[in-house]
Amino acid sequence: MSEPPRRLVVGVGNPDRGDDGVGRLVARLLRGRLPADVRIEEQAGGAAELVDLLQQADCVILVDAAVSGAPPGTIRRLDCRAGDVVPESGGASSHGFGVAQAVALAAALSCMPRVCVAYVIEGGSFAVGGAMSGEVVSAAQEAARLIVTELTAA
């Protein structure tokens, strides 16, 4: 008998840099709301650690802040297996080596999970010590609802 599929949600970001913490807020909002087989992790945004996590599950949902010029709070669902490109995050990565590079690195190493989705939430303010903006907090709640629906229906 084969092992059940392993599912993982990873909230990425730095809670000390305003909207950059939104991925981790979503992870916290998801606690207690997901099927029992889904593990929830919070991660500071280092690509090496993210590649390691991507190798630990068959289905991974990454949640991170993004800076693309869209209005703050804009939520996008990206299918990394289908080649959707994850935009640069707000500032949590080390040496510019964050979620986008982790996904690309996992693809280059042929270790992408069978399902790899990224929810990216546009941030507006990434000041050190700053508070998360209201529209990004609201977007976190909506992203959590979307992820619950996606993982419950699967």
Add this chain to the structure above:
Amino acid sequence: MTRKTIKVDVLARVEGEGGLRLVIDGNTLREAELKIFEPPRFFEAFLRGRNYTEVPDITARICGICPVAYQMSAVHAMEDALGITVSHPIRELRRLLYCGEWVESHVLHMYMLHAPDFLGYEGAVEMAKDYPDIVQTGLRIKKAGNAILKLLGGREIHPINVRVGGFYRVPTKRELAPLREELQRALEMSLNAVRLIAGFEFPDCTRDYEMVSLGKAGEYPFNAGRVVSSKGVDITPQEYDAHFEEYHVEHSNALHSRRVGAGSYLTGPIARYSLNSALLSPLAKQAAREAGLEATCNNPFRSIVVRAVEVIFAFEEALRVIDAYEPPDRPFEDVALRAGTGYACTEAPRGMLYHRYSIAEDGAILDAKIVPPTSQNLPSIEDDLRTFAPAWLQQDTNRLRHLCEQTIRNHDPCISCSVHFLKLDIVRV
């Protein structure tokens, strides 16, 4: 005479936002400036009025790569101000924690950021397609460093278990034991890796640096020692301000540093190695010899080899600490508050990190000074460019740009720390 301007928006594989401006007049390099755009973060200012107990965790937020260094310099400076001497097991656990950070930081830089320069790739992602084993090896070795931080620091990034006087909680012997097997495996992988890295092709570029690091502590330095240099400095951290000064340059939001009456100097792996190589652990010494390193190294392009050797040292040292560990009677020393000023230098992965704090009788911070290694190295990195780049001016622009970026990456600058940095702008006149 033709004037040529080449602008590159982002210099990759360094931490933070900054740029490089080169002005080339015919066959002469007129200017080489590291422009630091990342806004200043005023950490020293907002530490004022905070309680001394908060400082290790606040300053750890300055950098996601070297939080341990900030915590270590902070607690040692506070302990200097408050007259606290920590017990031998606490001192040993601090060395173990620093081993974890050196592994995390060095391995990230060697495998993901610097190796692509030597193997001819834009970055780690492109390199991974042809050299997946190298990248996977780097990821596995780094994970062992993470394991140290997680166990001892409470988590892999921004550890939370360090306090003035010791740790909030110290591990039992039984808790440390499982680390041993993972560290031993990573040490063996690291020994193979140094052979691979030693085989890279290194430009023949050397400079007569004034190398500065901790030293004369009877051990390869992490937390203790005198501040020594290859040109005669031999002082205590308490004397740092009399011998080294920060100054502002217009093109940088990060302060630069110089030795008073002398000029630029270099801190970091090749300085630390050159001043302390005799103190390396046995396998690290052997690996250095086999990799072709002499007792000193003044070719910054070979810093990747020195980092590989220091990773071996970090694993051997971590294993030594674990094998000899006896838990302390108390996880931390009690603190008797008093007004005073404390000073400390410790060895962050990319160089010496100086902290100075003045504390009021109630423990409030009156004044803070933090001099990160990248601030100390910025003038020296510019001097590297001024020294090495003239020989590359006839190269095509892409090659010139790559060599200049590599020259900067040799020192693994951390702009986020230094402002408390890169975009490239080449002007050919």
